[in-house]
Amino acid sequence: MADAPPPEPSTLPEALRAAAARFGDHPAYVQEQDGRRRTVSYAELLRLVEATAKGYVERGVRRGDRVVLWGPNSIDWAVAALAVSYAGGVLVPVNSRYVGAEVADVVERTDAALVVVHDGFLGRDQVGQLRAAGVDPARVLTLAELVAAAPSSQGLRLESVGPDDVADILFTSGTTGRSKGAMSAHRQTIGVAWAWAGLGGVRQDDRYLVVNPFFHSFGYKIGIVVGLLTGATLYPMPTF
Numbered sequence: 001m002a003d004a005p006p007p008e009p010s011t012l013p014e015a016l017r018a019a020a021a022r023f024g025d026h027p028a029y030v031q032e033q034d035g036r037r038r039t040v041s042y043a044e045l046l047r048l049v050e051a052t053a054k055g056y057v058e059r060g061v062r063r064g065d066r067v068v069l070w071g072p073n074s075i076d077w078a079v080a081a082l083a084v085s086y087a088g089g090v091l092v093p094v095n096s097r098y099v100g101a102e103v104a105d106v107v108e109r110t111d112a113a114l115v116v117v118h119d120g121f122l123g124r125d126q127v128g129q130l131r132a133a134g135v136d137p138a139r140v141l142t143l144a145e146l147v148a149a150a151p152s153s154q155g156l157r158l159e160s161v162g163p164d165d166v167a168d169i170l171f172t173s174g175t176t177g178r179s180k181g182a183m184s185a186h187r188q189t190i191g192v193a194w195a196w197a198g199l200g201g202v203r204q205d206d207r208y209l210v211v212n213p214f215f216h217s218f219g220y221k222i223g224i225v226v227g228l229l230t231g232a233t234l235y236p237m238p239t240f
Contacts, residue, residue: 008194010163011186012085015228020046023231026204029075030235040075042231045082051150052083059114059141063088063161066110066169070103070126071118072096072238073214076147078224080116081214085186088161089113091168092181093215096121100129106171107135110181118143121238163187170217192217193225204231211237 009015019028023042030039040048061067067084069091071077084091092110094103096118103126107115115135117126119142130140161167167186171179202208208227212218214236227234 009190009229011161011165012082012167012189012225012228013161015190015225016046016049016082016086019228019231023204026231027233028227029078030207030233031075033075038075045079048079048150049082049086052079052146053086055146055149056083056087056089056114061087061089061113064090064165065113066090066092068092068094068103068107068110068112068115069215070094070096070098070115071143072121073210073219073236074118074143074238075236076143077118077214078234078236079150080143080146081220081224085161085167090166093168093170093220095215096213100126100131100133100135104130104133104135106181107139110169113139115140116143116146117141161186163190168220170215170220189221189225190229193221194229196222197226197230200226202226202230202232206230206232207235208232209235209237211240 009018019042025041025043027039028042028045030037067089069077069081081091092106092112094106115130117140119127127140127142131137164185164187166183167189169181169183171181173179210219210223212223214220214224223234
């Protein structure tokens with residue numbers, strides 16, 4: 001008789017903790033970085049997310065606060081994104097090719113408490129662009145600063161979020177007008193990833209090359225979240 005499928009988690013923090021318990025030392029992410037191959041297991045992913053979530057809280061992020069994340073696909077991006085939910089916040093990913101004024105518009109419309117930026121991507125000064133666009137420098141944190149602070153943290157105990165709490169706000173492309181922020185609850189983000197993983201037959205022994213951008217629902221929900229649910233190993237690519 002086949003083993004029963006694991007129960008479906010109802011929030012992203014639940015999914016992360018379940019993945020760490022179920023998949024342990026199995027690789028969650030593999031990335032070529034600075035000429036070296038970096039591998040992060042599911043157990044290590046949980047530790048990194050807990051530490052990063054504490055960093056958010058220490059910077060004033062509270063339950064329900066929006067955190068804008070601006071950068072290309074990377075392990076650090078995935079950790080920073082999952083840590084928003086773990087701290088009880090709402091993730092707002094923005095296009096890595098945006099310019100500062102476009103990001104500033106999203107920051108204003110979501111009243112974001114914090115902007116985390118991969119400064120220097122494609123040789124640009126994103127922090128300078130945000131400053132020029134009027135974003136308060138106190139609300140801006142580079143991804144490098146966030147990552148550097150995480151190893152010294154003892155980690156954050158799981159913040160209480162529910163299935164119907166908003167997990168993320170993804171902005172549309174604005175093709176037919178001004179872009180719109182589409183809100184998804186934790187149960188919706190988990191549900192769509194669970195359905196896609198089942199239909200796609202994604203398994204723990206799969207190696208999943210994620211070219212589709214993490215800031216988009218394809219890379220985020222059908223990449224990062226599917227990985228948590230299935231134990232597949234993700235290989236993020238920062239550029240196509």
